[in-house]
Amino acid sequence: MKRMLVTTLIAVLLAAMLCVPAMAEGNTFTVALDSDIVALDPIYAYDFTTNPVVNQITEALLQFDVDNHLQPLLASSWEMKDDVTYVYQIRSDVNFSDGTPMTMDDVLFSLGRNMDPEAGSYLSWMFGNVESLEQTGDWELTVKLKEPSATWQYVLGTTAGHVVSKAYYEAHADDFGSAEGGLMGTGPYVYESWTDGQEVVLKKNENYWDKDQTVTLDTLVYKIIPDDTTRVMALTTGDVDLTPATPSDMLDTLTANDSLEVQDVATAGVTFLAFNTARAPFDDVNVRRAVTAAIDLNAIQDNIVRQAGQVGTCLPNSSVLFAADVEGWEAYMAAATPVTYDLDKAKEYLAASAYPDGFDCNMIISENSLRYSIALYLQEALKEIGINVELVKVSADEHTAYQFGNIYDEEGFRDYDMIMAGWEADYPDMSGNIEPLLAGYNTGDGGSNAAVYANEEVDDLIGQSSRTADAAERTKLLGQAMDIVNQDCPYVFLNYPNKQCTCNKAYTGFTMNSSWLWNMYFKDIVFAG
Amino acid sequence: MALIVFLASILIFAMVRVTPSDPIASMTKGKRISQETREALVRQFHLDKSVPEQYVIWITGALRGDLGNSYTKKQPVTDIIAGRLPTTMQIVLMSAVLAIALSIPIGIICAVKMNTLIDRLLSTLTLILVASPVFLTAIVLMLVFALNLRWFPSFGAGKSFAENLYYLFLPSLALSLSMVALIARITRSNMIEQLNAPYATTTVAKGIPYRKVVLKHCFKNTVIPVVTVASLQIGTMIVGAVLVENVFALGGIGDVLISAIKASDYPVVQGITLLLVTVFALINLLVDILYAVIDPRIRLE
Numbered sequence: 001m002k003r004m005l006v007t008t009l010i011a012v013l014l015a016a017m018l019c020v021p022a023m024a025e026g027n028t029f030t031v032a033l034d035s036d037i038v039a040l041d042p043i044y045a046y047d048f049t050t051n052p053v054v055n056q057i058t059e060a061l062l063q064f065d066v067d068n069h070l071q072p073l074l075a076s077s078w079e080m081k082d083d084v085t086y087v088y089q090i091r092s093d094v095n096f097s098d099g100t101p102m103t104m105d106d107v108l109f110s111l112g113r114n115m116d117p118e119a120g121s122y123l124s125w126m127f128g129n130v131e132s133l134e135q136t137g138d139w140e141l142t143v144k145l146k147e148p149s150a151t152w153q154y155v156l157g158t159t160a161g162h163v164v165s166k167a168y169y170e171a172h173a174d175d176f177g178s179a180e181g182g183l184m185g186t187g188p189y190v191y192e193s194w195t196d197g198q199e200v201v202l203k204k205n206e207n208y209w210d211k212d213q214t215v216t217l218d219t220l221v222y223k224i225i226p227d228d229t230t231r232v233m234a235l236t237t238g239d240v241d242l243t244p245a246t247p248s249d250m251l252d253t254l255t256a257n258d259s260l261e262v263q264d265v266a267t268a269g270v271t272f273l274a275f276n277t278a279r280a281p282f283d284d285v286n287v288r289r290a291v292t293a294a295i296d297l298n299a300i301q302d303n304i305v306r307q308a309g310q311v312g313t314c315l316p317n318s319s320v321l322f323a324a325d326v327e328g329w330e331a332y333m334a335a336a337t338p339v340t341y342d343l344d345k346a347k348e349y350l351a352a353s354a355y356p357d358g359f360d361c362n363m364i365i366s367e368n369s370l371r372y373s374i375a376l377y378l379q380e381a382l383k384e385i386g387i388n389v390e391l392v393k394v395s396a397d398e399h400t401a402y403q404f405g406n407i408y409d410e411e412g413f414r415d416y417d418m419i420m421a422g423w424e425a426d427y428p429d430m431s432g433n434i435e436p437l438l439a440g441y442n443t444g445d446g447g448s449n450a451a452v453y454a455n456e457e458v459d460d461l462i463g464q465s466s467r468t469a470d471a472a473e474r475t476k477l478l479g480q481a482m483d484i485v486n487q488d489c490p491y492v493f494l495n496y497p498n499k500q501c502t503c504n505k506a507y508t509g510f511t512m513n514s515s516w517l518w519n520m521y522f523k524d525i526v527f528a529g
Numbered sequence: 530m531a532l533i534v535f536l537a538s539i540l541i542f543a544m545v546r547v548t549p550s551d552p553i554a555s556m557t558k559g560k561r562i563s564q565e566t567r568e569a570l571v572r573q574f575h576l577d578k579s580v581p582e583q584y585v586i587w588i589t590g591a592l593r594g595d596l597g598n599s600y601t602k603k604q605p606v607t608d609i610i611a612g613r614l615p616t617t618m619q620i621v622l623m624s625a626v627l628a629i630a631l632s633i634p635i636g637i638i639c640a641v642k643m644n645t646l647i648d649r650l651l652s653t654l655t656l657i658l659v660a661s662p663v664f665l666t667a668i669v670l671m672l673v674f675a676l677n678l679r680w681f682p683s684f685g686a687g688k689s690f691a692e693n694l695y696y697l698f699l700p701s702l703a704l705s706l707s708m709v710a711l712i713a714r715i716t717r718s719n720m721i722e723q724l725n726a727p728y729a730t731t732t733v734a735k736g737i738p739y740r741k742v743v744l745k746h747c748f749k750n751t752v753i754p755v756v757t758v759a760s761l762q763i764g765t766m767i768v769g770a771v772l773v774e775n776v777f778a779l780g781g782i783g784d785v786l787i788s789a790i791k792a793s794d795y796p797v798v799q800g801i802t803l804l805l806v807t808v809f810a811l812i813n814l815l816v817d818i819l820y821a822v823i824d825p826r827i828r829l830e
Contacts, residue, residue, distance in 0.1 A: 035788060036780070039603035046557070117569035122557050124566040178604060179612075196604070196612040197780025198686060223685060225778035226788070229668060230684050233676055237683060397555060397793040406551040446554065446567070 027218040029507065029525060032225045032234055034245035036197055041177025042162035042185075043113055043121035051159060052244055052520045053200050053222055058185030060161035061088060061107070061141075064515035068323045068428035070157055074102070074186065075141075078156075083148035083469060084131070088141040088156070096165045097190040097205045104135045109166040111156075123160035126426075148467040150474060154427035158518050188215045188523040199223050216526050235260060241507055244520065246500035248308045249369060254502050263501045263512050266310060268320045269424035270433050271371065273363075273378065273492040274450035278443075279413040281361060286353035288489040292339045293346035294385050295378065295492055304373045309495040314338035314486050316423070316433035318496035320514040323428050328475035338486035346385050358386025361417035365391055366399035371420055374494060378420075389418070404446050419450055422497070428515055430471075434478055435462050438485060451490035458484050530810045537806040538591070542584050545795045545802075552576055555600045555793045574598070587799065596800035601792045606800040609785055616686045617781035620697050620773065621766050624705035629759065632709040636716025636751075641743060643721055651713070659710035663769045667703035667776040674699055684778035700777045704769050708762045715758050716751060723747035753824055760816040764809050 037050040045054040061075040072078075075088040094102040111133055114121040129152065131144040145152055155161060168176075168184040175181030179194040186209060189202040202220040223240060225231040228247035234240040236257060246254065246262065255262050275282035275291070282288055301311035310318065314336055315329075322329040339345075350356060365375045372393070379389045394402065401407050402416055409415040425432025436442055439462050440454030461481035465474040485491075501512040509524040553570055571577050574597075575586055590597060596606035635655065639648045658666070675683035687696035723729060724747055732742045771783025778784075782801055789797035 036602065036785075038601065041603070044603055117563075117565040118573075120566055120570050120573065124563040128563045178608075195780070196609060197784055198778075223778065224780060225684050226784060227776050227778065230671070230776055230778055233671065233683050237676060237679070239683060396791055400554050401551050404551070404554055406554060446551070 027216075027527070028221060029217045029219070029242070029522065029527075030221045030223060030240045031522075032223050032231045032240040032243040032245065034224075034226055034228075034231065034243075036224050037194070037200060037222075039177040040183045040191060040194065042110075042159040042164065042183075043119060043123060044177070045159040045162075046122040048244065048517060051517050052522075053202070054159060054162070055187075055518070055520055056189040056202055056220060056522055057183060057187045057191055058159075058162040058164055059187045060157055060159065060518070061090070061163070062157035062161060064157050064428065064513075064519045066511060066513045068320065068513065068515050070153065073157075074107075074163055075156070080153075080469065081142075083467070084145040086143045086145070086152065087136070088143070090139045090141055092139050094186050094209045095207060096168070096184050096186055097207055098165075098168075098184060099207045100165070100167065102163060102165075102186055102209075104139065104141070106166045107141060107163055108133055108135060109169070110163045111161065114160050121160070123158065126155045126158065126160045148469075150466050150468060151427055151429050151431065154429060158426070188213065188521075189220055192219075197224060213523060215523050217522065220522060235502055235504070238504065241504040242502065242510065244499075244501045244512070244516065246502045248500070251307065251500065254500075259505055261503050261505050263503065264307065265499050265501070265512050265514055265516070266318055266320050267424060267497055267499045267514050268318060268428055268432055269422055269497050270312075270316045270318060270437075271309070271374075271420070271422045271494045271497055272312075272316065272437070272450075273494060274419050274421065274437075275490055276414055276417055276419075276452055277488075277490050278452040279409075279411075279417070281353075281355055281359050282417055284353045284355070285488060286349045287355060289339050290346045290349035290353060290385060291382060291387065292489045292492050293342050293349060294381050294387075295494075296341045296381065297492075297494065298341075300374055300377060300494060304370065304377060305495045307498065308370060309497040312493040312495045314340075314493065315482060316437050316491070316493050317430060320428055321425060321430050321432050324430055324471040325475045328472050328479075329430070332475065332479045332482070336483070336486065339489055343384065350385050350387075358388070360388045360390065362390045362392050364399065364402050364416045364419040364421075365393055366396050366421075367393060375420055392416075403450050404448065405444060405450075405452075406446065414450075414452055420494075421450055423448060426517075430474060430478060431462065431465060434481065435466065437491065438462065438481070453485075453488065453490035455484060455488065457481075530814060533810055534803070534807050538588055538803055539584070541799050541802045541806070542587065545793075545798050546580065552600050552793065552795065574600070587796075591800075591803065596803075597796040599789075599797050600794045601789070601797075602794075606796050609797060610782065610800060610804060613780060613782050613785055616693075616697075616779050617767070617770055617774065617783060619693060620701050620704060620770055620779065620781065621763060623694075623697055623701035624708070624766060625759070625763055627701055628705035628708040628712060628762075631705070632712035633716050633755070635709070635713040637720055637743065637748070639713065639717040640720030640724060652717075655710035655713050658706045659714075661707070662772075663704060663707060664772040664776055666706050667700065667773050670699050670703050671776065686779045686781075697779070700773045700779060703776075704766055704773045707769070708759075708766065711762065712755060712759055716755055719751040719754055720747060723750050726750075749823075753820065756816065756819060756823065760812055760819075764812055767805060767808065 033049040035049050037053050038044050040054060042054050042058050045051045059073055061073060062070050063073040065071045074091055074094055076091050078088040081087050090107055096102060113119050114124050114127045129145050129149050131146045134142045136142040163186060165184040172181040177183050179196060182191040188205050188208050190205045192201040192203045194200045200222040204215050204218050225234060231243055232250050235243060254260055275288050277283055297312045363375060365371055375391050379391060382389050402419055403421045405414050407415045423433055423437055436448040438453055438458055440459045442449035443452045443454055458481045461477050465477040468474050503510055506528060507525050508528045509526045553567055575583055587597060594607060598605050599609060635651055639651050642648045671683055674681050681699045682696055685696055687693045729742060729747055732746055733739060771787060774781040774784040775787060786801045
């Protein structure tokens with residue numbers, strides 16, 4: 001009987017192998033994601049796995065080009081009437097994937113969802129400064145702000161500016177954006193299916209409004225492959241054509257593979273070491289200067305970070321965030337006099353502090369091999385000046401709780417001495433990392449200012465710059481703020497991480513850039529064979 | 530059994546809340562949200578209520594088949610479980626079948642050929658397999674059979690039933706191998722004991738073919754302890770499935786459990802753990818019944 005069982009099993013397996021159809025070449029493009037998507041609804045699309053899916057189905061009023069400049073998409077043009085009034089001309093020739101025309105009603109409804117607290121939009125904060133959204137002409141949208149803002153311009157190029165069909169939403173109000181409910185947008189692809197934890201399938205939109213755009217791929221398949229080794233193997237075997245989640249410790253294997261292309265792009269992100277400036281011993285500016293002067297950023301870059309990022313400076317901004325005023329910031333960097341690596345100086349600073357003989361302290365880090373290596377280096381470097389660092393490794397989620405001020409000690413201070421963490425600007429704006437990390441009002445519950453750094457003068461300068469439209473003027477204001485910060489040393493900006501995207505060379509037409517959270521589009525991809 | 534599950538539910542609910550974390554931060558992954566949205570989310574997920582109140586909401590919901598909504602995924606927990614359970618059940622079942630189909634013959638062969646070269650060889654092999662962690666076995670199998678030989682796909686669960694069987698073969702094999710080792714060893718030692726028992730000698734002396742003595746007479750007496758161990762192992766397999774699912778990107782229960790733990794997605798962690806406890810309790814119940822079916826003597830007691 002057992003023999004029968006085994007024979008049957010083998011027979012069934014063989015039959016199963018024959019049943020599997022040969023993979024369709026060329027017209028099906030397979031993307032590997034490292035985790036499942038949150039939802040299909042653009043108001044929850046705010047992460048690096050959900051967005052590459054949603055960006056194909058719905059489209060925003062504006063879009064970022066490869067140089068991080070804004071370009072029209074569903075809006076044909078826009079202008080700033082005065083410093084709190086923005087006027088957008090909406091295209092009249094756009095239709096949803098079922099052929100029905102997109103109306104002003106759909107636009108107002110979609111943007112308005114971000115302002116409805118019950119909808120729980122993850123992008124709601126972008127609309128915090130919006131006074132009103134109004135239709136002021138047949139195809140004209142006017143946005144009134146509560147106060148001038150230099151960053152409002154970017155909002156409608158993010159998923160917060162995506163337009164969904166109102167009629168479709170109303171017909172699927174209970175399960176909109178779920179696997180069953182789906183969604184309808186104007187994008188080059190339409191939603192087909194989502195098998196939780198396994199795959200998302202999109203089909204070509206046969207009714208795509210932009211007739212100048214040729215979409216050659218019939219099907220986009222997103223496979224959810226959480227394991228790094230498996231994802232890399234799937235790329236090697238050709239089962240997967242692209243992944244935006246390239247494991248940094250397997251870069252060598254991937255670059256060596258002739259059939260794959262690894263695109264390396266700078267991001268708007270920064271990896272930093274934050275001192276808890278609210279609590280002893282790091283409330284002492286000389287202690288912070290001492291630590292800053294004891295850290296050799298170039299050594300970290302050459303020995304640890306290498307191709308995974310760019311060397312840190314005295315600014316939280318990677319080169320990506322200089323886009324609006326490259327010359328201004330280069331001039332700033334040339335003139336700046338921050339505290340830099342100098343071991344003798346470090347000892348002098350420490351001698352001038354309240355702890356001339358050094359002290360013990362802790363550093364919170366997450367489970368990330370690159371950051372752990374940097375932490376080990378820092379531990380050694382600080383030992384040189386008599387500071388003993390205890391590394392506290394915590395889970396990613398716990399780390400988030402520390403970083404955003406949800407864990408306090410008995411006296412109500414954030415419960416760490418130092419934390420190594422990262423931040424990535426949402427917009428390619430020069431204040432994209434400065435404001436969240438340094439503004440005093442970001443120090444509270446859920447606040448991104450991990451150094452708990454509060455300086456009224458700095459806040460004032462950041463505030464002024466966000467109310468200013470002129471790029472050169474903003475560079476000047478933010479530069480003044482950074483001069484103060486560079487003397488106070490609340491952070492050490494360790495490096496600016498790069499992001500790698502791996503693509504099979506059989507396909508062309510895809511270029512990733514640093515705004516990929518908002519502009520990762522697959523519509524131009526062509527099978528080249 | 531209901532009591533055990535009930536007590537477990539309290540324990541689960543309390544334990545997931547031991548680690549310090551902010552559910553709202555879990556939802557938005559640390560990105561900022563407006564104060565009004567934060568308050569609305571707090572209300573929607575009952576986070577403004579005390580922990581005992583939250584427990585009551587959860588457990589009464591669970592009794593009605595509603596395990597609440599996930600923090601990180603905009604879906605009800607029951608939907609997540611329902612979508613993923615079939616895959617996990619299938620690999621656990623497939624690997625149980627594979628494990629039994631492989632291990633019992635190995636055990637019997639080793640017992641019959643006790644202390645010969647074949648016995649030593651198979652014993653060493655099973656020892657290596659039992660010592661190898663599941664995820665390592667999985668990666669090695671994948672490298673050999675999916676990457677080099679290309680006999681099997683390297684990831685995914687397939688769509689149709691036939692595809693399922695094919696796609697899930699390697700993961701099931703990886704999962705079953707450590708169980709094969711254990712069951713084979715138990716079969717072997719029990720079988721040796723039975724072969725040396727007086728009744729076995731008598732049957733052989735009566736002239737019944739040795740083959741028949743082994744397979745008909747001795748085997749039946751060997752099966753009871755094997756069933757006990759195998760059933761306990763199926764429980765362990767559900768846990769092992771977590772690792773295999775991750776390596777082969779199967780998108781099962783284990784896979785979502787891992788990511789939920791990492792993200793402090795309490796409702797998902799609670800829901801799945803409760804489900805696992807219930808399954809364990811059910812398996813134990815089934816095994817008790819199975820004993821009675823196999824061995825009428827137990828029924829009489």
